[in-house]
Amino acid sequence: MDTGTHFVMGAAIGGLATLDPVVMSSDATATAVLIAAIVGSQAPDVDTILKLKNNALYIKHHRGITHSIPAVILWPIGITLILLLFFPDANWLHLWSWAFLAVFLHVFVDIFNAYGTQALRPFSDKWVALGWINTFDPFIFGIHLVGIMFWTLGAHPGYTFLAIYAVLVVYYILRYRSKQNIKRIISKRFPDLKKVIIAPTIRFYQWRVAIIDHDHFYVGKAFKDELIIYDEFKRLPFPKEHILSAIQGDENVSAFLSFSPAYRWEIEEEDDKIEVRFIDLRYRKDGHYPFVAIVHLDRDLNIISSFTGWVYSEEKLQKKLEILPD
Structure with a gap:
């Protein structure tokens, strides 16, 4: 899911925690649990920082190890230990439990997107992507906002979000x-x-x-x-093995091929260069396919430049490749 939806889900976990009598018996525990729920709902997406390095690294590893089984175990432990430094009187077991639920829910709902996660690591590197729910779903986001609004107006947050999550179970079934x-x-x-x-x-x-x-x-x-x-x-086989051999080790091509289950290719040969383009077929929008991998080679099959990611115009793509259009 998107960052905003994960945030409101974290708030919802904080609301559900009000049903826990141990949490409500201590101001320190209640405050720490609310912080843990919000932080835990965001923690697995720390790998978004990989995008600052390059798209290839981000595409290949986003929702990978940070969403794995060891990570789901370690994130709540780390969050709990840090928060106990600021709230030493908080009940550590209940703090950990609600932090764990927030992290688990983050990974669990991501499984239902088309992107998916490597939630089964280290037992399997397979991407688990059920594809029932869009990365941003306005109903899911909106119903959480409604719950938060009722909370601010004085409704009991625990029972409010219990009702909301019962509705969401039905919603997920309808999507399936x-x-x-x-x-x-x-x-x-x-x-x-x-x-x-x-x-x-x-x-x-x-x-x-x-x-x-x-x-x-x-x-x-x-x-x-x-x-x-x-x-x-x-559907055509890639016709020129020597070109394929030259590009398949490129990090952008490798990232694209590891991510895309349905793509086609194009080769355009010019006097001074060869362009190879892989086009993901899943994201057609207004007649355009924005997710691509593209490689430029010289006539000796040395890679001049390459790129993978989402682009919505040829001009922007060429700028990313640092090659001016002919």
């Missing part, structure tokens, strides 16, 4: 059923289906769709019971 319905529609229309990627959007009934069958890629959207295909691409 909606996605399963889209899967059934696609399976009927594409009997030679190899793989399908159904990604949520900010709209409840609308989903992004990337379909792979034996010979083609199809890109479109689903809305309720309707499937609309916008683009169709022939």
Whole structure:
């Protein structure tokens, strides 16, 4: 989920903690638990700092080790130890318990996004991405804001957020059923289906769709019971092994290929350079595919420059590559 949603979820955990009599019996414990809930709800995303280094590092490692099983155990311990320095009278066990719930909830809800997490590390490096909920879901964010508003108006925060989370359980079930319905529609229309990627959007009934069958890629959207295909691409093997060998060790290409399950490629050869472009098919917007990896090589197959990430115009892409358009 996005940072704002994780923040309001942290506040919600702080509200739920008011149901804990041990927490409410001590001002120090209550204050420390509220801080722990908010900090714990943000802690796993500390790896966002990798973006300052480069996109490749961020794409390859974001929601990786910081969302793993050891991290879910260690984050609450670290938060608890630090807060006990400032609130020595706080009950350490209940402080740790609520910090743990905040960290666990952060990782748990991220599993339901299309991006996913490596939540099973160290037992598996597989990305767990159920793809039911958009990274920012206005209903989830909004209902938390409503809960916080009622809290400030005097409602009991514990019971308020218990009710809200009961509603959210139903909401998640509805999202699951909606996605399963889209899967059934696609399976009927594409009997030679190899793989399908159904990604949520900010709209409840609308989903992004990337379909792979034996010979083609199809890109479109689903809305309720309707499937609309916008683009169709022939699936072709990468034709030039010497070029592939030259670029596959590049960190931007490697990061892109580790992240993208559905992409196509383009090669453009000019007098003084070769351009290889990989295009992720999951993020079509207004006829444009913004998530790409691109490499420029000279005629001797030395890499001149490369880039991976989200770009929305060719001019910006060329600037990122530090090469002016011809």
